[in-house]
Amino acid sequence: MTENRRYYYLKLKESFYNSETMVILESMQDGLLYSNLLLKMYLMALKSNGVLMLNERLPHTPQTIATFTRHQVGTVERALKVFIEFGLVEVLTDGAFYMADMQLLIGQSSTEGERKKKERSRLERKKLLPGGAVDICPPNGEVDKCPSILEYRDKEIRDKSTENREGERARAFGRYENVRLTDIELAELQAEFPTVWESYVEKLSAYMESTGKTYKSHAATIRRWAAEDGKKGGGLPAYTYKEGESL
Structure with a gap:
């Protein structure tokens, strides 16, 4: 079996x-259709390493899909x-749809994580992933002085800290995009x-941004704040955080 065919x-x-x-x-309306x-x-x-391509030059559109x-x-x-909200699909800078977990669904189990990192690195080098950086490191081997590698390393550390114990990746919410919630946490x-969760997300986002x-x-933290507000006022207010306000 050749490298391509595998x-x-x-x-x-x-x-x-x-x-x-x-x-x-699958619990959503039309969820079984989405699953299929x-x-x-x-x-x-499969044939394009996770990128949905109609041919070598044209990406798939919703109509062709x-x-x-x-x-x-x-x-x-x-x-x-x-799919985009769940992190299953990403939109590349050229408009193509990228199946984010594809590298975990092909090849040998022992190399799944490394293959996914390698493919993402390739897309970042080609500036296809939003925010992707080009490798501008000097050829002298001084890795610790390379901005792109240091940024990637810091991102890996941040991403790892946002995974729950099952390894589910958290996403950013709030005005300052600093509130990290997994899909399960958000649904819960x-x-x-149901009426105030978004207010508490914004409250936490502003508070962390202003205080560090x-x-x-x-x-x-949101549950604790909601419980404390419930004890104070007998209910959960639709709270709006004001800059400079102490909590």
């Missing part, structure tokens, strides 16, 4: 459909928004505080 098959773990992301996805579409998109992206997967265009457009907060404070768990 990428033409998809490997799903036994627990794939029992993962938290897939359980939430996601699997077909993975298969479509709908044609090849035999789903309605509206379904594809709604599903893509969900929305269920527990950090918290181990942002979801736990």
Whole structure:
């Protein structure tokens, strides 16, 4: 089997459909359609290392994805928004859709993580990932003085700190994009505080930005603040944080 051909098959773990992301996805309205579409998109992206390409030059669009997967265009457009929110799909700077976990679904288990990092590094070097940097390190081997490597290393540390114990990646919320919540944490907060969860996210975002404070768990901090407000006022107010206000 050649190097290219070994990428033409998809490997799903036994627990794939029992993962938290897939359980939430399939519980949505049209969730089973989204699940079927996601699997077909993975298969479509196999030959191009996760990027959905119609040919060597043209990326797939929602319309062409709908044609090849035999789903309605509206379904594809709604599903893509969900996939992007869940971190399953990323939009590259050239407009192509990239299946973010593709490198975890091909090849040997022992090299899954390294293959995903290598593919992301390749996309970053080509400036395809939003915010991706070009490797501008000098050829003298002084890695610790290389800005791009130091930035990548710091990002790896930050990303690792935002994973929960199951390894689920957290996403940024709030005006200052500093409140980190996983999809499960966000869904739980929305269920527990349906009318004020967003107010507390903004409150925490502004407070951390203005004071420089950090918290181990942002979801736990929001719950604690909501509980304290509930004890004070007998309910959960739609709170708006003001700059300079002490908490």
